[in-house]
Amino acid sequence: MQIHPMWNDFPSLKEDLPKVIQLIDQHIKIRDTKIRSTLKEVVHAGGKLLRPAYSLLCHEIGPEKNKEKAIAIAAALETLHMATLIHDDVIDDAATRRGQATLQKLHDNKFAIYAGDxxxxxxFTILSKYSNSLSHLEYNSRSMEKILIGELNQLHSRFQSPNSVKSYLSRISGKTAQLFAVSCYTGAVESKATRRQARNAWNMGHYIGMAFQIIDDILDYQGDKETIGKPVMADVQQGVYTLPLIYAMQGSRPLLEPILAKDRPFNDDDLAIISKAIAEQNGIEKASKLAELYINKALKELSKLPDGDYKETLYDLTNQMLKRTT
Structure with a gap:
């Protein structure tokens, strides 16, 4: 089973992450062979598996190490992530994801929505089998609720003129950072880590998630379709105005507001003006500095965790976040 080549540098994760995907695959139990095959294609689509990786690593924090449970919890978290991506694609009417046709492009929105559901x-089925307690299952349920609220907030804010950095950070805190935080926290809790250690893991995951989304939003302006799997400035075209553009608005609002108020889609001249304003206002550089700040906060939380081989892996993996190009 092939996984992303980035895991070649992390042998233990390279061994365990395919087992995560295999477990998800085994839980797809639908009689209709066509639907079952379609869902399995989604599962094997080749994501980076960062969230389950962080969960697996944080399962090394506490004294109780159960590999079967760790893989199952990681599988539940990745399944949740896959569901949010499918719903994201429906909302964005995205034609591709990771360079491949999305479910609603291949079928229709109804099919994609039910597949995500x-x-x-x-x-939840996987979590209920392996979670230590009902209270922890309830905690994960509340966390999932926050993730969905974050998705709804992003949907509600589409095509609205960017207001502030603060509102953007609040949105991505629920949309992206919450699942990273839950992944780290759940891994720690299920290993019987102390309450303080679990809180450190949560904070670390939150900061990692914040940095991850900021960098992802930067790549929407800098990348290309071949490397990031979607057209450049796709978020802008979908009315999702992210941090580089928010920084540009601070100094170029009279120029940008009339463009953002126009009927969609934006033409090439509109996109060129937006791109130029971001460059002139150093939107990319300012966003990169904020992402680096969050990475440093994550590493500070990491430093408080017990020593072990997992800790060095967490350090290396988290540092790589600032260097990613896809």
Whole structure:
């Protein structure tokens, strides 16, 4: 089973992450062979598996190390992530994801929505089998609720003129950072880590998630379709105005507001003006500095965790976040 080549540098994760995907695959139990095959294609689509990786690593924090449980919890979290991506693609009417056609492009929105719902329910099924306690299952349920609220907030804010850095950070805190935080926290809790250690893991995951989304938003302006799997400035075209543009608005609002108020889609001249304003206002550089700040906060939380081989892996993996190009 092939996984992303980035894991060649992390042998233990390279061994365990395919087992995560295999477990998700085994839980897809639908009689209709076509639907089952389609969902399995989604599972094997080749994501980076960062969230399950962080969960697996944080399962090394506490004294109780159960590999079967760790893989199952990681599988539940990745299943949840896959579900949110499917729903994201429906909202964005995205034609591709990771360079491949999305479910609603291949089928239709109804099929994609139900497929995402099925994966949501499957994540709870896996969690219920392996979670230590009902209270922890309830905690994960509340966390999932926050993730969905973050998705709804992003949907509600589409095509609205960017207001502030603060509102953007609040949005991505629920949309992206919450799942990273839950992944780290759940891994720690299920290993019987102390309450303080679990809190450190949560904070670390939150800061990592914040940095991850900021960098992802930077790549929307800097990358290309071949490397990031979607057209450049796709978020802008979908009315999702992210941090580089928010920084540009601070100094170029009279120039940008009339463009953002126009009927969609934006033409090439509009996109060129937006791109130029971001460059002139150093939007990319300012966003990169904020991402680096969050990475440093994550590493500070990491430094408080017990020593072990996992800790060095967490350090290396988290540092790589600032260097990613896809």
């Amino acid at each position: 099925y994966l949501f329910s499957m994540s």
